[in-house]
Amino acid sequence: MFCYQCEQTAKGTGCTAFGVCGKSPEVADLQDLLIYLAKGVSMYAHRARQLGAVDRNVDVFVVEALFTTITNVNFDEARMEAMIRKAGEVREAAKKLYEDACRKAGKTPETLGGPAVFPVPSSRSEMINAGEKVNPEAGSEVHGEVVQGLRDLVLLGLKGSAAYMDHAKVLGYEKDELYGFIHEKMDFLAGESFTVDGLVGQAMDAGKWNISVMELLDAANTGVYGHPEPTKARVTGVKGKAILVSGHDLKDLDLLLQQTEGKGINIYTHGEMLPCLAYPGLKKYKHLVGNYGSAWQNQREEFEKFPGAILMTTNCIQKPKDSYLARIFTTGLVAWPGATHIGDGKDFSPVIEAALAAPGFDEDEEPHFINVGFARNTVMSVAGKVIDLVKAGKLRHFFLIGGCDGAKPGRSYYTDFATSVPDDCVILTLACGKYRFNKLEFGDIDGIPRLLDAGQCNDAYSAVRIALALADAFKTDINGLPLSLILSWYEQKAVCILLSLLYLGVKNMRIGPTLPAFVKEPVFKVLQEKFNLQPVTTVEQDLKAILG
The missing domain is CATH 1.20.1270.20 (Substrate Binding Domain Of Dnak; Chain:A; Domain 2)
Structure with missing residues (x-):
């Protein structure tokens, strides 16, 4: 191979x-x-x-x-x-x-x-x-x-x-x-x-x-499912039987919610499914109670501890431990040998039965909530206020810190970067890389949260639309905005998003924690010369280069 x-x-x-x-x-x-x-x-x-x-x-x-x-x-x-x-x-x-x-x-x-x-x-x-x-x-x-x-x-x-x-x-x-x-x-x-x-x-x-x-x-x-709305998402367990849904597929979650309604089973999102808690067409289900765990690379420990059944809907599966192999299920294109696969009929009865057989949460965990649902529709509804804050000097800079998370050393950079961003700056984020810092408290600037979760990696379009709308409001292009992109990558969805940003002419992006192995040095030099695409260095150096 x-x-x-x-x-x-x-x-x-x-x-x-x-x-x-x-x-x-x-x-x-x-x-x-x-x-x-x-x-x-x-x-x-x-x-x-x-x-x-x-x-x-x-x-x-x-x-x-x-x-x-x-x-x-x-x-x-x-x-x-x-x-x-x-x-x-x-x-x-x-x-x-x-x-x-x-x-x-x-x-x-x-x-x-x-x-x-x-x-x-x-x-x-x-x-x-x-x-x-x-x-x-x-x-x-x-x-x-x-x-x-x-x-x-x-x-x-x-x-x-x-x-x-x-x-x-x-x-x-x-x-x-x-x-x-x-x-x-x-x-x-x-x-x-x-x-x-x-x-x-x-x-x-x-x-x-x-x-x-x-x-x-x-x-x-x-x-x-409607435009995502600002939502307080619970990230701790609720007493009762439980199913955890990971991956990216909104329809699989919807179908599962329909099939579990009235059965006394609480449904939780995991990984990239967190933004689902902000969609009106999904959050209407009362038994969609919150998010459990974090990004995909932590699933073996998190799934082992989760006291219910687990459904993987798209990419992000890791080799299951024997301790939960019997209660993890796949559907769609995702598959692992030995894990029960739910076919195109989408009959989730085996998942439901496994959840009912598992212990579930025996009591409510201490409540903890985070903010989700700041996709383009929400952000653009307050664009006028955002623009006024920039013009008044109260909002100095936007940082899009987003992309895939992973297990490789060096990803603490993104946590350190987010926590080092000055208080007069706003952080946009999307994809599972946000789990590095999305449970921290960042406060607000005159009522505008300093951390705005735009959704899944699939929602990169939202971030592009926000940037283009702001550029239009300030009568400039994306490169003329007080905006810096600090990107983490892991797999191929991040690659196509990067290509789209390069096509749009976005310059000065920083990418890490390492450069793609398939982008050889002569090619990377071309991208550096044309777009000033550059690898992340240290938080201190990168912030100084951006903010001066």
Whole structure:
């Protein structure tokens, strides 16, 4: 295996024996083969779409193939094998779609090679062997490290976009042109000739498209569940039976709330599900009582202590301990061998039964509440006051301290940075990196909370909209605002957000705790020269550089 798609990759260069995330070499190789075959599907689908022919099943499969290979999603060899077999079937359907479209248009179909014709192995062992031949390390031998790293920068951005598209699709929101974007980029990556400038351009274009993807997801979440509202979220246990929901999927939580209503079971969010407590369409359920625990990397200790059942809805799963394997459940694309999977029918009866069999909380824990629900609608409703505070000199600077959390040393930087931000500054935050400081007290500036939680990593669109609206109010661009972005990254959703920010021309961003292994030094120099993108250093140095 060779995998360097996440921040905690071994030695900062790549996992070669076993994934730090818990991914086995076999699963890593199967995932690489699935992506390779998905490129073949897109080669046909892209050309068919240019002739006006589309197939939603083909479109959805490529998105799901990308999403299922994101860090901490699917660790199950059997499910990966099934997806590879399906890839072969979908590729044949895409080929027929293209050839039929050519006949209708009076054109001769192109003779395609590579991923378009690669034979699907018949056994799992052969699939694993085939995957080894198409992993990033093999690509580096052909293209060199810099070009391969840029190819993977584009690919990993696509994986993040695909995850967001899948979240939106689940809620009934899709756009044909976004499927077309995925196919176009996958077809490009299936090519054989690349230049550094061309790949950087493709990465920026992927960032442009991802803004539309994030806009679609924002429309889906707010269209179905309403705009998040400022909410006091309880972060301690309530007496009674309990189910903990982690991941990102709002609809899974909604369905579970419907199926548990009146059953005497309290529902808690975990990790990136915390912002769900602020949506009117979800907070209306009285048995959605609060949030338990923190970010994904702490789940093995937190899940072991949680006295109920656990439901994982998307990425973020870690290898379960034996102590709670029987009461953790997966659904959607997420899977772990040995954990019970809830299928597409979304019958959560096994989860409910496990919760009723578990002890639950025997008494109320001491109440503790934190503020959530400061997405774009809320912040923009007080934009006039915010602008007046800036003009009056009472609000000096905005810091967006957000992104993924992780287990690698160095992430205390974000806690130290947040607590060192001067009292006349406001902190915007989103994604699970906020757990480093979101239970601390920051106070307010004339009634405006100094810590504004904008939501999930999926809600990055909210932060972009807030920044663009403020820039418009001050008659400047984002770079002219008293705003600094201090970003933490872990997996592929963070990559596509970064590409979107770079496409928007945002400069002077700081990223950490380490730089991506797939962004090689010559490429990073280009990003530094063009955008002044820079690694975090120390809190003192970075604050001084920003505030003077």
